[in-house]
Amino acid sequence: MAFFWLCVVLVSLVASVAVNADMKLDCRADYVTVVWTESRSQANTSLFRLGSCFPTSSTAKEAVFSVYFNDCNFRSLVTGDHMIYTNDLTFISSPGSLILPFSHPVVCAYERSKDWYPMIYKPVFDTYGVEDLVFHIGLMNADFSGPAEFTTFPLGSVIPIMASVEQHSHQPLLLFLEECVAATTPALEPESHLYPLITNKGCLVDSKVSRSKFEQREKSSELRLSLQAFKFALGEELFIHCTLVAWEPNSFDHTKKACHYGKDHGWELLDNPAYSSSCDCCESICKSRKTRSLSGMHGVRQQSVLGPLTITDQNS
CATH class of the missing domain: 2.60.40.3210 (Zona pellucida, ZP-N domain)
Structure with a gap:
């Protein structure tokens, strides 16, 4: 300090x-x-x-x-x-x-140190707000300790991605990736070719056919994703379009979750595997139970685009 x-x-x-x-x-x-x-x-x-x-x-x-x-x-x-x-x-x-x-x-x-003076004004109560929340998403190095040094990934390798939200004076927030698709265009258009990664309010559908998974959180305001480089538009520039959403902590349900699939245990909830039943709808349609959170907060959403990045097939 x-x-x-x-x-x-x-x-x-x-x-x-x-x-x-x-x-x-x-x-x-x-x-x-x-x-x-x-x-x-x-x-x-x-x-x-x-x-x-x-x-x-x-x-x-x-x-x-x-x-x-x-x-x-x-x-x-x-x-x-x-x-x-x-x-x-x-x-x-x-x-x-x-x-x-x-x-x-x-x-x-x-x-208190004698040379310390308070700020002219500091809020006493933390409140939710939209205007001063800052969302981030980026490619990371292998251990998530810093930004990636390259944007080209061999087919089958791991693409580390981290999303976060800066909370500032807000109460604790829990960040999710609600939807993510890969596309060959920086803006989603009707003619864009798409590859679904996360659908159905937080279901990592790509994990059913790959080694993709959510990594254990270190902060509730961060979400780490190890994405296995997929066979889509090989050699072309790719953009990953995601919907980031911040909620109050511990408010898991069918529409507020991070679920990935494992061959040994099926769908699993990242933040508390004991509640993995919240992931059952990943095989159908995840609908809200229409219950308000204790704080009355509605999710704060942000559309973000990651890229360009390129996936290459070294065998071709």
Whole structure:
């Protein structure tokens, strides 16, 4: 951060739900490490969330988060001589689990530097909005750590794609790829040749005939796709047209999902395989249940075009 911390005060609040668990906080200058140790075998540690963030790592007994205060939708409060950062560690219960969903506070308090002054105005309440959401989609390198260095892919190789939405002051958002098609034109036209990739409100239909799949999320506001280079318009310039949509977290249903197909287990929901029944409609038509979300939010959509890129057949 832009100022020096004078001291660090660790604040740990113990909730009644944690009688069979232990939470450790390590509050540093601009980031925090949270380690939740769970003794109950029914608790799936991958279902823990810190604000909008997924675990940095997890084992059968532990969920670990090592994140910056600028991420995960931490809330900041200046009171007297202290700067306080707060968030909630939540558990999403799966169907049939004996452990109910719960929330646990995460608080880090610091002594405020004497040369720190607040902004003239900072909103206290986060609200959804359309005008200041920024969507991105791009080709990435093999480990998704940066942009791709090339745009030509041999047939059968992996095309790494990452989509994201910048949330700014918004409440946590969950990003999906609702529809994606490959085309030989930068704008979709009646005469455009198309190859469907994602259809039916988030069904990765290409995964039924390839090794394409959604990768595990690191942030709810990002979605990573490993797309196997397909046999369509080989040697020509291709453009991938996608509809990106941002929703409130944990609002999965038939129209808000990311589903891919595996030969061993069929259709699977990326964010919580226990709810993979939401993917059953991928073989037919996915219709909304016409229920409003708790916040009343409707999905914020953005049409995006990725490309040009080229798929080559090295055997031809």
